[in-house]
Amino acid sequence: MSTTKVPGASRVAQFISARRTAWLVALVPILLAGMLLGFVPEGERNASATDSLPDDFDSTSAVALQSQLPEEDSSVAIVLWTAEEGELTEAQLGAIGKQAGELLAKYAEGGQPGGESGPPSGGKPGPDSGGQQGPPEGMGGSQGPLMVADDGTAAYSVVPVLSKTASDTADLVTELRETLEADVPDGVKVQVTGPAGIQADVAAVFDGANLRLLLATASVVAILLIATYRSPVLWLIPLTVVGLADRLSAIVATQVLQRIDYVTWDESTVGILSVLVFGAGTNYALLLISRYRDELRTHESRNEAMARALTRTAEAVFASATTVFLGLMTLLLSAFPTTRGLGLACAIGIAIAASFVMVVLPAALVVFGRWIFWPRVPHNGEAPIVEGHSFWRKVGDRVARRPQAFVVGTVLLLGVMMIGLFQINTGLRPSDQFLETPEAISAADRLGESFPAGTTDPVQVLTRDSADDVLSTVEQVDGIASARVTTEGDGIAQIDAVLESAPGSDDAKETVAEVRDAVADFDDTYVGGGDAEALDESEASVQDRWVILPVILLLVLGALLLLLRSLVAPILLVATVVGTYAAAMGTSWWIFTGVFGFAAMDVGVPLLAFLFLVALGVDYNIFLVTRAREEAAEHGTKEGMLRALTATGGVITSAGILLAAVFAVLGVLPLVVLAQLGAIIFVGVLLDTLVVRTVLVPALALTLGDTFWWPRKVDRRRS
Secondary structure, three states: OOOOOOOOHHHHHHHHHOOOOHHHHHHHHHHHHHHHHHHOOOOOOOOOOOOOOOOOOHHHHHHHHHOOOOOOOEEEEEEEEEEOOOOOOHHHHHHHHHHHHHHHHHHOOOOOEOOOOOOOOOOEEOOOOOOOOOOEOOOOOOOOOOEEOOOOOEEEEEEEEEOOOHHHHHHHHHHHHHHHHHHOOOOEEEEEEHHHHHHHHHHHHOOOHHHHHHHHHHHHHHHHHHHHHOOOOOOHHHHHHHHHHHHHHHHHHHHHHOOOOOOOOOOOHHHHHHHHHHHHHHHHHHHHHHHHHHHHOOOOOHHHHHHHHHHHHHHHHHHHHHHHHHHHHHHHHOOOHHHHHHHHHHHHHHHHHHHHHHHHHHHHHHHHOHHHHOOOOOOOOOOOHHHOOOHHHHHHHHHHHOHHHHHHHHHHHHHHHHHHHHHOOEOOOHHHOEOOOOHHHHHHHHHHHHOOHHHHOOEEEEEOOOHHHHHHHHHOOOOEEEEEEEEEEOOEEEEEEEEOOOOOOHHHHHHHHHHHHHOOOOOOEEEEOHHHHHHHHHHHHHHHHHHHHHHHHHHHHHHHHHHHOOOHHHHHHHHHHHHHHHHHHHHHHHHHHHHHOOOOEOOOHHHHHHHHHHHHHHHHHHHHHHHHHHHHHHHHHHHHHHHHHHHHHHHHHHHHHHHHHHHHHHHHOOEHHHHHHHHHHHHHHHHHHHHHHHHHHHHHHHHHHHHHHOOOOOOOOOO
8 A cells, every 4th residue: 555655754663663772762752851851940931011912002112111110110909998788987987098008108118108199080088098198109090098989888099019020919919918808897898909909810810720731631631542542551651752742842932932032921821832732742642553553453563563653644743743833833923922922832832742742652652562552452463444344434434325415514514603703702801801700800890880980990191292281182082080190200101091981891992092092193102001902902913813814724725735736625625624613613602602601702812713723623634634545546535535534533533522622621720711712622623523524524525536636646556
């Protein structure tokens, strides 16, 4: 049986699986990787406020200018006191005012009292707050006394949080909350929100998250490998190899990222990297082990069986890994530094995972011998799976009877599933970004009930122009509840403008746009803050999709053209991948709105979901069509496709279920964006492996016959 091989693949395969060198090939990379894991830590992330913001946008320039202000290492926490019943009493207000003054004195250590004494919004000054006139200059937000709501049910004070890192901020906010809870008056509820509170709660989400995600991912992979192989031993080998590749990928990727200014990473990068390495690496392992077990049924020597298995899977794995690698590298075109970092990190992970699976895993399997398949040990002389009548052969025979009907049926199914695609709303509000609402978010919502809704997240206007002129201009914009200069230094001024609308609302975004229009005539003035950043992130995400999505499609199409050296098959396969993506997005939107109650999809999810579904979905295309081309050379297109489905249907199904489950593990983190990404890929991969790759693609090939491979000719040696 002939097959197209990667140049030199046979010689490399023979060397890896040779009796005298297999143990060396398996042991040396493991030892080298172990030494690296033991002596080289993961790279240290130098976080910047602009890491997650798009390059060259107004809000990014505002944050960059803000970082040049005095006390740039400061943040603010808003402490909110609310009456558990009715209004706050005079005694409660007195105790709260004293507590607020003590907090300001404690957390403003090293600063100088001063700044404006008025509040940033409506409300009335509370009782004496311990003589403290406000936190030191240089702090954004209110620097005034305790503010009491007009309805008398709530009061707040702004506390400066001086810190250099997110970890320091989280520690200080935790300490602040403990202090408040210890001294809060009876009948009063106290909460911490504001930029520092939100930052601390986000940090808490990721505290130990990578370890939890790694353990959950490895557990899912182990369970599914045991179910797939039904062996108490075999699953340990691929899991160990892929697990080692994962840890090595995390070290190499972060070490590389910290040395390149153009990219950076955030708290979720290493977690997503682990999910991808485990998912893709295990997929490659499943393909190799399946072919190896099949070759053991026709070869007495396990070394020769592995050499043939490795030779015959090398092209598929190489083409798949290269396509995924290049697809991930397209993220370097993104406007977001963290997205660029994610792409580079995952590309490094794919390269390492594929290398370990194609070098270390074959040698390890040969070293341990046939017994690792116990209790289902393959023996020479048994019929190979391609000659059997498995479930997928029965599916193929059913499709072969009426292939056109299956084409029409599956296309209609995809069409119905993708209807929801046209109803998707993007852009999560701050209060919608967590699966479990943290204290800072619930406190911000409560604050908006008694004070102007935008109190917790004011529009921040940074300027080198005349601060008085800019302030006067901002105050005249409709929808601004109040505005004031909060910080000045080194020729830069910051103006905080509180909106009447709630953060994340359409009205708030419209007001931000009007502020930008109003200050457009100033030469060096920029508008930032949460709503401004959301607007810019949405616009940049649309630009990313228009730039990156076509490049990914061209790369996938080019890879299939080179692999198959035909035109019709690659175009059809790319079309099925795009159809799967659209159907997964549409179906997931119904799930998000109908089951989970999500009001919108994060702006970055469509791009990442497209990348992972298309780049990883092409894996299954490659697994199927390379085997179909191999079989077609001896059996013709129809029988070749049926034999390929028989041989790879189980592998593709197992790999798809495993990959879907691994990405679903992203839901262990209480962030909506990761839950949405995991859910879309879960739906898409299952749809791809259970319907598209195992029914639609065979039906298309059976309908077109030899035309499926056009302009390539099928060499029918045994038609």
